[in-house]
Amino acid sequence: MMINAVTSREYGIMFPCPPHIFNGVAFTEHNRHKCDDGDVRYLFAGDGKVRGGIILGRRDGMLHSPFSAPFGGLTVSRSRRFEAVDGIWREIVEYCRAEGLGLRVTLPPEPYAPELTVKSVSALSRLGLTPTLDVSYHLDLGRGSFRDGISRSCRKLLNQASGNGLSVAKVVPVPENILRVYNIIRTNHLSKGRPMWMEPDDVISTAMLVKADFFLLMHDGADIAGAMVYPAGEGIAQVVYWGDMPGYSELRAMNLLAEYVYEYYRRAGMRLLDLGPATETGVPNYGLCVFKESLGAEPGLKYTMMLKG
Incomplete structure (x- = not known):
């Protein structure tokens, strides 16, 4: 060869x-x-x-x-x-x-x-080559409705969210709406000391290239949570970024957003929703693991293999 x-x-x-x-x-x-x-x-x-x-x-x-x-x-x-x-x-x-x-x-x-x-x-x-093992989570969209696979605690939080006057929708992917989602996620990352790897222009141009989907969750006219999703592979949608604004966690926006995104792609006939890793260079973010598992997400390994020059 x-x-x-x-x-x-x-x-x-x-x-x-x-x-x-x-x-x-x-x-x-x-x-x-x-x-x-x-x-x-x-x-x-x-x-x-x-x-x-x-x-x-x-x-x-x-x-x-x-x-x-x-x-x-x-x-x-x-x-x-x-x-x-x-x-x-x-x-x-x-x-x-x-x-x-x-x-x-x-x-x-x-x-x-x-x-x-x-x-x-x-x-x-x-x-x-030397491996680094990260843990990545995904949701099997063939398991039935979202609420069929979630934990008891997630169901309780979702019921709370449903009574908090929240609204969620898939928005038209024009620059104005893309930036609304981006600004939520950037604020979320900065509040947690996490880097935001993509700049606004990069997010917009890449979204246009791959035909990304964007979701917004609102409360009293304010944008408080959002998600950016790529059609990553055959039958697979990938949540590239999602998050909520600091100070709104008691509204349980992320639980409602997760349900909406799950049901959207289930109805679209996709087979998996890739939620991405809950580790960084192999080290678990325990809170993120708990959240994704409460949604019924399954863990799997993601390998990075390296050979020094």
């Missing part, structure tokens, strides 16, 4: 339907400027036939998959045999070593491609 560098156009023709949006050419090119010197590598691995591919961006002496997204990993052709997955990763690691660069790969959470993720973790571990 060999590695060949190709153009973005060639990569897009070979893999027109990647397993998730972050492995697509359009998303990659939109974020190319975030790499050092705009250095993005589109690589094919094959043995006469293309068996798989990966998109890598160079930053700080390492090649990253992804370089500006929650996760990346391989895009493969129809064959996912263990031998083929091993061979693809072996050639990618050798390519990085020949370039004198490290490699950092964050694989999708297990529900996106469980078979490929398991085989990739095995291959990369045997190739000497």
Whole structure:
């Protein structure tokens, strides 16, 4: 098996339907400027036939998959045999070593491609990459109505929220509404000492590219909670950001917002709602874990594998 560098156009023709949006050419090119010197590598691995591919961006002496997204990993052709997955990763690691660069790969959470993720973790571990394990949560939208799967405490809080005069709706994704949601989430993050990785212009342009959905929850005419959701993969909606304004927690806005978002995508025929991680570099945020589990969300592992240059 060999590695060949190709153009973005060639990569897009070979893999027109990647397993998730972050492995697509359009998303990659939109974020190319975030790499050092705009250095993005589109690589094919094959043995006469293309068996798989990966998109890598160079930053700080390492090649990253992804370089500006929650996760990346391989895009493969129809064959996912263990031998083929091993061979693809072996050639990618050798390519990085020949370039004198490290490699950092964050694989999708297990529900996106469980078979490929398991085989990739095995291959990369045997190739000497060091893992960091985060815990990511998702909701199975096939379980029935939202209230069928929540905890007793969540049901109690949801009943309280229903009597607090709250209203929630999916809003038209125009810049004005996107900024309303963004400002809520930014205020929420700042109040908790958490970084906000995306600037307003970046949120707006990315939302237009991926056709993101936005939800707003209001009380007495004030915006107090919001959510930004990407159509991340086939049958999967991903909550990229959500949160409420400080000082409104007693209204239980997040419980009502979670129910609305869940039911919206369940009615739309999606199979999973990805709630994202509740850890940072492997360390749990216990309050966030409790909240997501109260919604009936299931935990799964999200692997970041790293090889120093």
